[in-house]
Amino acid sequence: MVLCPVLGKLLHKHVVLASASPRRREILSNAGLRFEVVPSKFKEKLNKASFPTPYAYAVETAKQKALEVASRLHQKDLRTPDVVIGADTIVAVSGLILEKPVDKQDAYRMLSRLNGKEHSVFTGVAIVHCYSKEGQLDTEVSEFYEETSVKFSELSEELLWEYIHSGEPMDKAGGYGIQALGGMLVEYVRGDFLNVVGFPLNHFCKKLVELYYPPRQGDLQRARQDSIPPVDTFENPRDVDGAGCMPVQRTAGSSKDRAEAGTDHQAGGTLDTDCNRMVGPLPPFPASLLELVDGFKVSKALFTACRLKVFDVLKGEVPQKAEDIASIVDISVCGAKRLLDVCATLGLLERSEREMLNASIGTHKRMIEMRGDGQIDENTVLEHKVYVLCSTSSFRRRGGQKTPHIQLPMEPFPLFQNTSLQTREDKLQFVGAMHSLGKLTTRQVVTAFDLSPFASACDLGGCTGALARELSRQYPRLKVTVVDLPDIIEHVFCFQRDGPEMARVRFQAGDFFRDSLPKADLYILSRVLHDWPDDRVQGLLSRVSSSCRPGAGLLLVEAIMDSEERKPRASLMWSLNSLLQTGGRDRCVADYRALLEQHGFGDVQEAPAGPGLTALLGTRVGQ
């Protein structure tokens, strides 16, 4: 059973564990999750009598703990996390809820109740997804609970007091810790051991699978209600080579044998998998490292399928068998089966009973082809160039070993004048890629702010007009001019259908560094500035600024880095890409704000503009 990959879904999110419990922290970090710990200040004082069941109480308390942290972090420096996890563990015996004892006498009362009997340990868990929209916190709460039965032996008064004097009971629900000395009190456990210790890891992973890989219709028929969904619903790229395996897997033989054979991740003796008891810290599972190591395999599989024209074969939406596809694209049946299986698990193809269907990739195909053309020859397009430039020689010190700065690979040049884009076909492919890429976020970009007060807009570097079309669709009063290089404007007709929205869109061929800019109430620079070196950015902003009348707007859209330029990874990759190709760079919000203000734009507002993108809107102040 492969569960670990689902934790990978949280790897690039800002995850917060809203708990002071060292056990929860240990369980989750041992599973490879990376998170910040912010203990909740929620007072655990809900009225127990008002809950129909003990677990309803635990779930509500877990939820309140997580929500308190989410709103505190949101208010403080607007550090809204992506996900907050809260948990609450209680012991229930004969209809009574036991939490942490307040003193030794209380611990004695609790342990006496549990003595010689079976009781339930419930942990309620809340997974809170947080979103910040216009300064407001929005949350989506998913919750569940897990129950484990624990039976205490008949214990003498003397033993109970000895145990209480050890101090162990005081910070634990029910007054005992099964993972340490308290283990001596326990005759048997039925259910998830980690649930007793404070966090039901297994159920948590199942919940994530449910949230991040909702079952498709076919799977629903197959899946048993209470089972983990079939593997193909939660496999992720890292499973392809079996690398995304569970940190704990049972294999034949004793744990000693496994440790010696190097197959036991717990070889340090930190977790006894046979009884699932914690007996010491585990080294963190290097899930993110494995994801990086294997990352290229995913894109390689996609690009290979593109190059073999698998998606072309399937684009008629006629289901095909792997054998038939193999014969059409002229590869071995065994190879085709494996490649198609990978494509299906990546969600690029849909699998019916015995056949393969094309999936939603069609609309994004141009973008993928652009990125995936890995043929190593003269005609190789941009991505290959980037790949080559990324080789170590691009970063070698100048003049042998001495000069300690990075050597820029080339003079900055406009992307479209890239020497590898020589033929009309190359250029079309490039423009197509930009068009497809742009279209993915146009809706979010044009609705990041209410642009209805503007009557005219000028999209500088607006390529095929994908953004202009969406602007015109959203704002029926707006007239839009797209400015881009003649070589690009020449190809617009290949990508734009006529339609009522296009009646208010005009294309102007020109160079925004040299030619005069059309008059407009709103100028847009969407994913433009990062492509240029600093002096060109200054020059362009100064030209825009002097074309603006007071009150005019400038909308910047960029992938933003954090102030320390450490994340997110996508922006860092873009920034490296810009350095290698054009000498440009990505920036943090403060840098873009400073640029806007330096060029006479005030009242700068900021809003998310689609995955990984941020929009900043500044207003030209009076000259």
Ligand SMILES: Cc1cn([C@H]2C[C@H](O)[C@@H](COP(=O)(O)OP(=O)(O)OP(=O)(O)O)O2)c(=O)[nH]c1=O
């Ligand atoms: C029954 C039992 C509980 N516990 C612990 C798990 C929890 O940490 C604690 C129950 O208290 P909780 O209120 O669930 O958690 P907490 O106060 O430790 O942390 P926070 O409220 O900040 O999330 O009891 C054990 O460690 N071993 C056990 O055998």
